[in-house]
Amino acid sequence: MVIHKPSRLLPLLLALVFITGCTQARFNPVSTAPLPQPGLTPERIILNLTQTPATSQAVTWRTTAIVTTPKAQIAIATGSPVFRTKATTLTALSESIKSDDAPLVFYHSVTFKDLAPNTLYAYRVGDDTHWSEWNQFKTASATPQPFSFIYFGDPQDEVGSMCARTFRTAFKTAPDAAFWHFVGDMVNNGDKDAEWQELFDAFGWIPRTTPMILLPGNHAYPDKRFVKGDAFKIFPQWRPQFTLPQNGPKGLEETAYAIDYQGVRFIMLNGNEKLQEQAEWLNTVLANNPQPWTIAAIHQPIYATGRKRNDQQRQALFVPVFDKYSVDLVLQGHEHSYARTQRLFNGQPATAPHKGTVYITSVCGPKAYPANHRYDHLTETTGTGRQLFQVIRVNSKSLTYEAFDSAGNPYDRVELIK
Ligand SMILES: [Fe+2]
Numbered sequence: 001m002v003i004h005k006p007s008r009l010l011p012l013l014l015a016l017v018f019i020t021g022c023t024q025a026r027f028n029p030v031s032t033a034p035l036p037q038p039g040l041t042p043e044r045i046i047l048n049l050t051q052t053p054a055t056s057q058a059v060t061w062r063t064t065a066i067v068t069t070p071k072a073q074i075a076i077a078t079g080s081p082v083f084r085t086k087a088t089t090l091t092a093l094s095e096s097i098k099s100d101d102a103p104l105v106f107y108h109s110v111t112f113k114d115l116a117p118n119t120l121y122a123y124r125v126g127d128d129t130h131w132s133e134w135n136q137f138k139t140a141s142a143t144p145q146p147f148s149f150i151y152f153g154d155p156q157d158e159v160g161s162m163c164a165r166t167f168r169t170a171f172k173t174a175p176d177a178a179f180w181h182f183v184g185d186m187v188n189n190g191d192k193d194a195e196w197q198e199l200f201d202a203f204g205w206i207p208r209t210t211p212m213i214l215l216p217g218n219h220a221y222p223d224k225r226f227v228k229g230d231a232f233k234i235f236p237q238w239r240p241q242f243t244l245p246q247n248g249p250k251g252l253e254e255t256a257y258a259i260d261y262q263g264v265r266f267i268m269l270n271g272n273e274k275l276q277e278q279a280e281w282l283n284t285v286l287a288n289n290p291q292p293w294t295i296a297a298i299h300q301p302i303y304a305t306g307r308k309r310n311d312q313q314r315q316a317l318f319v320p321v322f323d324k325y326s327v328d329l330v331l332q333g334h335e336h337s338y339a340r341t342q343r344l345f346n347g348q349p350a351t352a353p354h355k356g357t358v359y360i361t362s363v364c365g366p367k368a369y370p371a372n373h374r375y376d377h378l379t380e381t382t383g384t385g386r387q388l389f390q391v392i393r394v395n396s397k398s399l400t401y402e403a404f405d406s407a408g409n410p411y412d413r414v415e416l417i418k
């Protein structure tokens with residue numbers, strides 16, 4: 001066997017390669033580009049569904065330094081990089097916000113309009129010198145078509161440390177989900193910028209390509225026990241961070257709204273205020289509903305299956321409307337435990353086949369409260385102590401609901417037939 005000894009020339013050759021590399025880098029035209037300015041790189045980029053998801057799409061982002069010409073670009077995505085040459089540029093709306101625990105920041109948003117249904121688009125956000133990467137999203141079909149989405153209960157606590165795994169397992173379980181649907185308590189203190197940062201860190205790039213719909217929980221508001229009257233209002237951090245529909249009751253813009261998506265009418269309710277107004281609005285929104293399926297969401301559950309609290313005001317206001325218009329699912333959070341009822345009508349298991357409303361309470365963060373069994377006569381599954389997410393697949397004939405834990409284990413399942 002011949003063993004090659006290291007050549008004495010090797011160090012000299014390596015030195016030559018190093019010097020040559022340095023010389024090339026010094027004259028590389030790329031290195032002459034202006035260095036990124038601190039604070040101008042787009043961050044916390046998030047897609048939100050609009051009320052017309054077949055033809056429009058909203059995106060929000062922020063910078064920590066002021067941007068004079070915030071904008072977004074969009075083009076139909078192709079496999080070739082040439083799509084960029086056909087991009088349209090839109091000017092963004094901007095607003096600034098100051099949190100107690102962070103410097104002044106600048107939120108920017110664009111709503112892409114006049115899009116083609118069921119079409120993959122590429123977009124980027126930024127300004128003339130600082131652009132995000134090109135991301136992609138797909139518009140909804142204009143007519144009912146099968147699709148899936150993922151529903152999450154409260155992240156809320158230890159979001160950076162403990163919710164990232166839930167989000168990543170969810171994405172790997174249903175990468176084709178059309179959007180993610182949260183039901184509030186995204187963070188524990190909705191006025192703390194550091195907690196929102198944890199959420200976006202845990203999300204990673206997912207909200208840049210999977211749109212989100214979400215509504216506020218009680219942690220997006222000050223504690224009701226200590227704040228009265230007009231001082232009780234949603235924290236100013238909520239609305240700048242998202243671009244959500246404003247088609248709900250007056251005063252609840254971007255917190256209570258309706259979206260039709262490929263055969264499902266989604267209703268977002270704000271369980272924190274103006275409940276009577278929302279019950280009346282719900283009546284009007286459901287009285288003229290051409291969609292075969294209806295899914296409502298509210299943070300505070302209608303049938304509370306956690307702790308001692310059991311506020312029945314929401315039950316009295318909303319159950320008659322859910323019953324009247326045969327709402328299929330009500331998605332909820334707040335209890336930090338899990339419960340899924342049978343199909344219910346007027347507070348009891350429905351007797352007619354394939355009728356009634358299923359009420360679900362779930363949680364995706366690590367905080368867990370004991371499950372309360374006061375509604376065991378209505379529930380099919382009750383539990384606590386797991387970080388969960390739920391994949392819901394809908395077609396014209398059936399709705400398949402599957403809950404998984406953060407390790408990917410199946411936890412609960414039900415199928416509804418139309
Ligand atoms: Fe919560």
Ligand SMILES: [Fe+2]
Nearest residue numbers: 185217218334
């Ligand atoms: Fe809550």
